[in-house]
Amino acid sequence: MCVTDQNCADKPRFTPSRLVVQFGKPTSALCSVCQPGCNVTLFNIESPIGTLATNGTEVTWTVNEMTEWIISPMCYYNNDTDTERQCCSVLPITVYKPPENVSFSVHPDEPMSEGQQYTLQCESSKREKDEPKPVSEVFTLNITSTKEDDGVQFWCEAKLELGAEGPQPPPVVESEKLTAAVLYKPHLEASLPPDPIIITEGNPLTLNCSSVGNPPPSYTWRTSRITSPSNGSVFFINSITHEDEGSYTCSVSNEKESITVQFNVTVQDQNCADKPRFTPSRLVVQFGKPTSALCSVCQPGCNVTLFNIECPIGTLAANGTEITWTVNKMTEWIISPSCYYNNDTTDTHCCSVLPITVYKPPENVSFSVHPDEPMSEGQQYTLQCEVRNVAPVKNLTVTFYRGQTALGEPKSSKREKDEPKPVSEVFTLNITSTKEDDGVQFWCEAKLELGAEGPQPPPVVESEKLTAAVHYKPHLEVSIPPDTIIIREENPLTLNCSSVGNPPPSYTWTPPSRITSPSNGSVFFINSITHEDEGLYTCYVSNEKGSISVQFDVTVQANNLILIIGLVVAVVLLAVIVGVAVFISYHRYYKEGAYNLWDRIRLHTTHSSIPTAE
Structure with missing residues (x-):
């Protein structure tokens, strides 16, 4: 019996204490069977592959090519004071294989759209926690695309992190890089001008609504006074006149969306540089609410006699060359108060319009x-x-x-x-x-x-x-058990396949045929397991959206403690029986001269001489 407990303090020791080796590559380890001067005669390393070389109480295990995925070399020796007891140590070995290939893709496989969700997918071969042999697996990550992702490279990498004993740096395999094409609505690139734009007659006018977008956006300009507006991002008038005054709207659009930019242009006469000015220069007022604005008709000391504000609603209050326009309740959706004056010197009419947004x-x-x-x-x-x-x-x-x-x-x-x-x-x-x-x-x-x-x-x-409320098939909530569950006889057994799903899933257990009343819950429990309970247990988890199954392979080992106790009891009983028999025989021989058990026993082993005639 091989033990590693406190009764075997001087255990064999491997150097290194743990091995990480690539499949198909060589490896080796040294086992120091026991401390120098120890008294052992039988020792070795057990392993299905490799060669051994012994030097005193040291054994070197060498493998030229690792061809096993699951391997646990065991170094042991027999205890000379107890020949039935072995002391042993097992060398933990991790056999790895870097991914053969790592591929990257995006789903759905189409140009991205800003604000939509996409799934990044990375497929690689890897080693599962409880699966030593190579497997392939697909990993996914959901992202929401942004316009900043356009032209950016996406990719993934697979790294085998094998601890301090593994290769440094860890093996890394990168996927190819995919350049994202993100379709997104136009975004204004140019800065917005002041509102309104005040420009003197005869000067050039440049309006810019340059934008970025994917696909590249198109531009449409609208103005009531110009019959052939520009179809580019810039609107240009070489020499502006009063007829060009008004609102200019730039519509920027692509297949994803459109935006509009409005420019309010006020043209002042060359002879009317001192135009009326509203404070504030723009109003935003809620429908049904009050508002007001002040018009400074001209600079202090100006020579004007006729000035006013024209508007269908509101009251006016003049103070010198300042006029206050007041509305107690905004009842118009489209309104543009105009403040004006007549220039007595030049006989010109100067005016300004107050832009108002009613919301x-x-x-x-x-x-x-x-x-x-x-x-x-x-x-x-x-x-x-x-x-x-x-x-x-x-x-x-x-x-x-x-x-x-x-x-x-x-x-x-x-x-x-x-x-x-x-x-x-x-x-x-x-x-x-x-x-x-x-x-x-x-x-x-x-x-x-x-x-x-x-x-x-x-x-x-x-x-x-x-x-x-999202209906989805069951997903296992607990960790997957090892391929084989090894349990000692008479210990409790608990198997758990708890899952989440909507609707909540139901559970059906298929145990070995010897069990007649299986559980219908997520947990299967046996209070004291026996060899009759050994076998394959299958848990079926299902709802209306789908089902999954989980298998538990249970192996029951004999309880050696019970066997030892049984042997001890048998020996004690045999000793008692023999003792009683000896006592009875002794008593009869000395007290009564009766039949003696030991004499009878000796009779079978005593030889008598019988004389023969010559």
Whole structure:
């Protein structure tokens, strides 16, 4: 019997104490059987491969080519004081093989779109924790693409980390590198000019709405006074006139989305350099709320007699050459107050227009998922966000959320129409459900981004939150057991195949045929195992989405302690029986002269001489 316990303090020692060797490569280890001067006669190393060389009580084990995946050389010696007891040590060996190949891919295999989820996939051969032989496995990682990912290289590497005894640095195999192509909506690259743009008549006008996007965006300019606007990112007028004054809209679009940039141009006369000025220079006001602005008609000391503000609503209050325009309740969606004066010296008319944005936060924001049914893992669903009665829609941003993670910001289809009055619109976003979505809250929010002159923070209306119920097949929750479970007789046996799934899974056990009433729960328990319980146990875990099975191979070893106790009891009983027999024989011989057991025994071994006739 080989032991490694406290009764065998002077155990054989391997050098090194652990081996890490590549499959097909040579290796060796030295076993010092016992301390110098120890008294042992029988010792060796047991191993299915390799050669041995002995030098005193040291044995060198050498393998020219490692051809085994599972190998545990054992160095032992017989204890001369107890020939039935062996002292031994086992050399732990890890046999490894670097990945033959590491491949990288992205799913779905198509150009990425900004804000969408993609799965990075890395396939390599590797060694599982409980699987010594080479296997291949696919590893995945979900990402949400951004415009910054466009042109970036994605790849993966597989590294075998084999500890201090393994090769340094650890073996690493890299995949090929894939350059991502991310499709994303246009983003303004040029800085926005002041609003309004005030320019003197006769000067050149340059408006720039250069943007980046993938695919590269196209440009469309709109203005009511020019019949053939530019189709590039820059709009240019060589010499501006009063007829060119007004609003210029640049629409930037590609297949993913579109944005609009508005330029309000005010042209001042060469003879009207001192134009009226509004404070503030731009107004953002909520529909139904009060507002006001001050017009400084001209510089102090100017010579004007006729000046005013023209506007369909509001009241005016003049103080010298300053006019205050006040509205108690904004009731117009489109309004442009004009402040003007007549120049008595030059007989010219000078004016300025106050840009006003009238807004209305959404009345209601509702969220839904289509189709309206419990989700199934891996299926595509449409998130829908309905925003009712909001203005202006061009300033509206809708964001979908998974918990607190933003999923995407689809833009309004009515954005290019520059509709100032309230509208209602439905925004959608497609997602692919995963089991991690089960129990997660999905929702959306609508935000009106009205610039620096608007309310801070911007008005935000959130939808109700919907908790997702995702149906998915069972996934094992506990660690996978070893291939063979070795247990001693009469010990308790616990087998666990607890899993998660939606709907909650059911369990069916198929034990060896000798067991007639198996468990129907996730745990199979035997209080005191016997050899009759040995065999293959299979746990089937299933729900309406799928099933998995887990096998447990149970080997029951004899309980040597019981055998030893039985032998001791048998020896004691035999000694008692012999003792009683001797006592009875002795008593009869000396007290009664009766039949003596030992005489009878000696009779069979005593030889008598019988005389013979000559």
